[in-house]
Amino acid sequence: MPEVIVENIVASTSFSDKLDLDVIAQSLEEAEYEPEQFPGLVYRLSNPKTATLLFRSGKANCTGAKNIEDVRTTINIIAEKLKKLNVDVYKNPEIVIQNIVAISDLGGELNLNEVAMALGLENVEYEPEQFPGLVYRIKEPKVAMLLFGSGKIVCTGARKIADVSLAVEKLSQELTSLGLIHH
Amino acid sequence: MPEVIVENIVASTSFSDKLDLDVIAQSLEEAEYEPEQFPGLVYRLSNPKTATLLFRSGKANCTGAKNIEDVRTTINIIAEKLKKLNVDVYKNPEIVIQNIVAISDLGGELNLNEVAMALGLENVEYEPEQFPGLVYRIKEPKVAMLLFGSGKIVCTGARKIADVSLAVEKLSQELTSLGLIHH
DNA sequence: GGTATTTATAAAGATTTCTTTAAAAACTAG
DNA sequence: CTAGTTTTTAAAGAAATCTTTATAAATACC
Structure with missing residues (x-):
């Protein structure tokens, strides 16, 4: 959590x-x-x-x-x-x-190239020489999350705090199940 | 030279x-x-x-x-x-x-704290947290030189190119004789 | 009479600002 | 009709600017 x-x-x-x-x-x-x-x-x-x-x-x-x-x-x-x-x-x-802008921490480092491949290049935007964060948008709840190599994330677009938590939870579970969070 | x-x-x-x-x-x-x-x-x-x-x-x-x-x-x-x-x-x-501003390279690294002591604290200005260079002023020729840990130097204040060379040569010989240029 | 204003320039650190994302409002420009 | 204008905020990395030195000029400031 x-x-x-x-x-x-x-x-x-x-x-x-x-x-x-x-x-x-x-x-x-x-x-x-x-x-x-x-x-x-x-x-x-x-x-x-x-x-x-x-x-x-x-x-x-x-x-x-x-x-x-x-x-x-x-x-x-x-x-x-x-x-x-x-x-x-x-x-x-x-x-x-x-709009609510919030941060969280996945608790482990991320290899963003690896994450981009796993989540599907069509679902993310990742141009490290332009911006170090990977942009990941989800529809439910409708938010945009910025993932960083440090494991920290920024969530924006939500209108309810509960939706921020839900989005982060979904992301955390997805990356965990894919074994992409390196401790 | x-x-x-x-x-x-x-x-x-x-x-x-x-x-x-x-x-x-x-x-x-x-x-x-x-x-x-x-x-x-x-x-x-x-x-x-x-x-x-x-x-x-x-x-x-x-x-x-x-x-x-x-x-x-x-x-x-x-x-x-x-x-x-x-x-x-x-x-x-x-x-x-x-005024002529010129750069040169002493060909070896400098320990600026060591240089400051050797040249005499009354003859130099060295406040690394304010500026990384050590300021060294000489009267003949009348110039100000900025010495850096890399061995690179900036000479300013001279009105003739010959004076820039003379100042740098003097500095180089002085530091060399003091054994302060580390190769 | 000192200090500030401005211009150029290198050096090497520190510091600041820029990059991206989302959202509303209302007003201009193409 | 769409895009840009402004405001806020975090993340991390890049890029820009700041620090210092010298120097002339002519104004304003105290």
Whole structure:
């Protein structure tokens, strides 16, 4: 049972039906807003350490949180700031987790060329001179995993922590049964 | 007799008694001129590969040449370009070599801690965690040399190639007599 | 009057940034 | 309509940049 550590959660929500980003950029000094470069306003919090993108539609994306509680805290803090700017924010904004990035460790080293052959070249992407990790995508749960020679792995694309665990478990069992994890 | 290879020559000259850098910046597209950042206009040539700084006083610095002929060629090319912009350039501008950077190889490895002790801690600067080279300055000729564990050295500060050779020769003989060059 | 700004250049370590993956948002460009 | 723009994050390896030295020039800064 490889332990899974969540490193990043991307979640979306909606604060209102519209936001005047120019006013927000002026009021919140730490805000970064360069509309000609990107339509969203970037607002970073140091605690929890997150970065949230606010859009004119009132929608927003929170990134950087390592647990769901921090996502909720971030959104509540920003909602309070918006209230003070007289924005009529929604009472209980729905928060949707869009992506979870997590790491784990298979507990042994991998010969990625060997793994690529065993999993089937049509199922993986492995170009060591471009990137040291092997990309392995599975459909259920729908995630992409990056496998490294050290045995460490990165799992991204899941929307539930349970799916991260499931994906890692499947990978671990498959590689174990193929005898590809070298201790 | 360690071979000396000149890597960079910095030379100064004067094209005229004044230059309108704004006009030059407009006319020569490849010119870089940001007066609020630096008063000189940067003009690079691909052949010889050099970078010359032009100032409003008409003076200029040529950098990057690996031999004196390339310094002269660079200055002649720029003088011709200025003539075409109706600048009344001097006929035979005096060229003064201000600095020569060269490398050489002592032919054996050095234990820099050992070298620092032998040359005298008051005569060298050696802080390996800040920079891997040992700095050794001599008065005659007045140059600064950077010594590396590999035995390779960098000599800078000389205004004549003969002085580079002389400095390297002095260093080589001193270290050899002290038995510090390990083959 | 010192220091900073800029340019080039080598040396050999240290450090930083880049590579890849996923996802949402909204806006531009082809 | 698709691709790129931005944000975050880990992994490991490559690549880029930083460190130091000298030197002129002309500005700004303290």
